[in-house]
Amino acid sequence: xxxxxxxxxxxxNAAYVRCIDNDEVEAWPAFFEERxxxxxxxxxxxxxxxxxxxxxxxxxxxxxxxxxxxxxxxVYERHRYRHIVGLPCVLGTEDGxxxxxxxxxxxxxxxxxxxxxxxxxxxxxxxxxGVDGQLKFAERIVVCDSQNIDTLLAIPL
Amino acid sequence: MSHSETHDPRRTWxxxxxxxxxxxxxxxxxxxxxQKRVFQGPTWNYLCxxxxxxEPGAYxxxxxxxxxxxxxxxxxxxxxxxxxxxxxxGALIAIDDGGKTRDFACVYHAWRYDLxxxxxxxxxxxxxxxxxxxxxxxxxxxxxxxxLRTASVAGLVFGSLxxxxxxxxxxxxxxxxxxxxxxxxxxxEIIGRFKQTIPNNWKLYMENVKDSYHASLLHVFFxxxxxxxxSQKGGVIVSETGAHHVSYxxxxxxxxxxxxxxxxxxxxxxxxxxxxxxxxLDGCDEFGDGVTLQILSVFPGFVLAQxxxxxxxxxxxxxxxxxxxxxxxxxxxxxxxxxxxxxRLKQSNLTGPxxxxxxxxxxxxxxxxxxxxxxxxxxxxxEMGGDGIETQDNRTTEASVRGFWNAYRGxxxx
Numbered sequence: 001x002x003x004x005x006x007x008x009x010x011x012x013n014a015a016y017v018r019c020i021d022n023d024e025v026e027a028w029p030a031f032f033e034e035r036x037x038x039x040x041x042x043x044x045x046x047x048x049x050x051x052x053x054x055x056x057x058x059x060x061x062x063x064x065x066x067x068x069x070x071x072x073x074x075v076y077e078r079h080r081y082r083h084i085v086g087l088p089c090v091l092g093t094e095d096g097x098x099x100x101x102x103x104x105x106x107x108x109x110x111x112x113x114x115x116x117x118x119x120x121x122x123x124x125x126x127x128x129x130g131v132d133g134q135l136k137f138a139e140r141i142v143v144c145d146s147q148n149i150d151t152l153l154a155i156p157l
Numbered sequence: 158m159s160h161s162e163t164h165d166p167r168r169t170w171x172x173x174x175x176x177x178x179x180x181x182x183x184x185x186x187x188x189x190x191x192q193k194r195v196f197q198g199p200t201w202n203y204l205c206x207x208x209x210x211x212e213p214g215a216y217x218x219x220x221x222x223x224x225x226x227x228x229x230x231x232x233x234x235x236x237x238x239x240x241x242x243x244x245x246x247g248a249l250i251a252i253d254d255g256g257k258t259r260d261f262a263c264v265y266h267a268w269r270y271d272l273x274x275x276x277x278x279x280x281x282x283x284x285x286x287x288x289x290x291x292x293x294x295x296x297x298x299x300x301x302x303x304x305l306r307t308a309s310v311a312g313l314v315f316g317s318l319x320x321x322x323x324x325x326x327x328x329x330x331x332x333x334x335x336x337x338x339x340x341x342x343x344x345x346e347i348i349g350r351f352k353q354t355i356p357n358n359w360k361l362y363m364e365n366v367k368d369s370y371h372a373s374l375l376h377v378f379f380x381x382x383x384x385x386x387x388s389q390k391g392g393v394i395v396s397e398t399g400a401h402h403v404s405y406x407x408x409x410x411x412x413x414x415x416x417x418x419x420x421x422x423x424x425x426x427x428x429x430x431x432x433x434x435x436x437x438l439d440g441c442d443e444f445g446d447g448v449t450l451q452i453l454s455v456f457p458g459f460v461l462a463q464x465x466x467x468x469x470x471x472x473x474x475x476x477x478x479x480x481x482x483x484x485x486x487x488x489x490x491x492x493x494x495x496x497x498x499x500x501r502l503k504q505s506n507l508t509g510p511x512x513x514x515x516x517x518x519x520x521x522x523x524x525x526x527x528x529x530x531x532x533x534x535x536x537x538x539x540e541m542g543g544d545g546i547e548t549q550d551n552r553t554t555e556a557s558v559r560g561f562w563n564a565y566r567g568x569x570x571x
Contacts, residue, residue, distance in 0.1 A: 050348050051502055054512075056503060152353070
């Protein structure tokens with residue numbers, strides 16, 4: 001039986017945001033199970049049960065494609081994020097998976113130095129222990145508090 | 158706005174449609190005139206979907222240009238729209254995105270309106286304990302927010318403040334109407350709403366929507382996976398005055414030799430770039446005509462886009478000279494199979510603020526807005542595909558962008 005302590009979940013989130021904020025997104029898909037669900041949506045959509053996301057991936061390979069597109073295909077002005085994540089709250093465990101809710105705040109730093117709050121919200125996760133003994137996301141629904149995205153969403157949240 | 162009204166001899170615009178002076182994107186007088194002549198003029202503005210106000214008493218708050226609007230379905234099932242502005246002191250009447258109600262009461266002084274926007278109650282009209290109150294001659298029927306004409310096309314609700322606006326079918330024309338009905342051919346379900354705020358004048362976004370030339374050059378994701386090569390079969394339909402357009406293409410899964418892309422070494426022709434999970438592109442030909450991409454715009458600020466199995470409408474709203482709001486509504490059909498619905502969710506990656514083939518559009522208008530700082534008297538060049546606004550059977554053209562300006566000059570009298 002996997003242990004889902006706040007410390008382990010906190011370490012998972014710390015590594016996750018470090019990967020994105022330090023521009024090492026190639027390592028980002030590895031935080032997920034091969035069959036997974038990663039969706040970026042809004043609190044309004046989530047409350048209304050509307051399933052579409054700004055980003056929607058149901059395999060780790062789709063997350064890899066996000067990274068490839070970010071690196072090779074999509075055009076955007078250079079910028080980076082700084083994630084601040086709060087304490088993970090374990091809502092329950094079932095079938096070897098923990099349901100976890102964690103608040104986040106993302107500051108976006110543009111090429112010219114402009115720094116502003118880009119997104120806030122909560123991660124609604126289903127966390128499992130992978131075959132390698134590491135915690136992985138079977139599901140990470142990124143529920144943004146605001147319905148608005150400024151300019152574009154290129155780097156994942 | 159006539160030439161003399163601008164009061165600035167430097168604010169000139171030569172005749173024709175192949176040059177667009179940059180002051181048009183930066184001028185406060187132009188912006189204000191657009192509100193009056195374009196958005197509140199004899200145009201049809203997208204308000205919401207019928208599916209969002211399906212039942213009597215249902216309402217949505219929306220906008221015509223900057224003007225706040227309430228759109229309702231009244232007790233008789235008729236669509237109604239009126240300014241979201243209390244006739245008393247001008248406060249918003251409804252302060253939510255939508256809902257269901259019997260009537261509206263302004264929160265400020267509780268003036269009450271019915272679902273048609275008629276004033277039905279004034280709090281303390283007779284005063285309190287015989288003191289105060291409205292004068293005896295006050296007539297409620299003389300006070301109400303401005304009412305809009307409404308029209309519905311394939312479940313899309315449009316509104317106009319102008320009494321003399323042509324009927325919506327005439328405004329759109331047969332070719333545009335047919336292609337709206339091609340996509341919105343049965344009852345829809347809303348599967349997500351997103352708002353995107355972009356740092357540029359609204360016209361730059363509408364030009365971008367109508368610009369079939371940029372698609373495969375700016376959006377490399379499309380090009381690389383043969384979703385949108387200009388050499389594929391496709392074209393641009395421009396409505397009679399140029400106001401509306403449709404750009405479409407048919408997908409061939411066979412890679413095609415494409416010397417124009419490779420010889421010019423365009424950025425959008427990268428070699429050896431493959432999807433790790435191509436299941437996103439396993440869509441079906443749900444409309445049965447092989448058209449995998451149809452971008453349709455209605456002047457001044459509406460877009461209906463079908464990209465494979467994603468269907469989304471966009472409401473484009475000016476929010477300042479250099480700020481524009483895009484309201485995205487993603488759609489499915491009520492009779493979607495679970496598999497088709499899942500495909501729509503997967504393909505939603507293509508579009509929207511994080512779309513593989515649309516995120517650049519959120520930024521590129523800002524690049525222009527910043528690029529033209531200090532260049533009011535310079536002008537953009539629109540000569541791709543000639544100088545006309547006629548329908549063309551290829552997409553290497555700026556005909557529909559010129560069409561936008563033809564319509565714009567007409568409404569603005571500029």
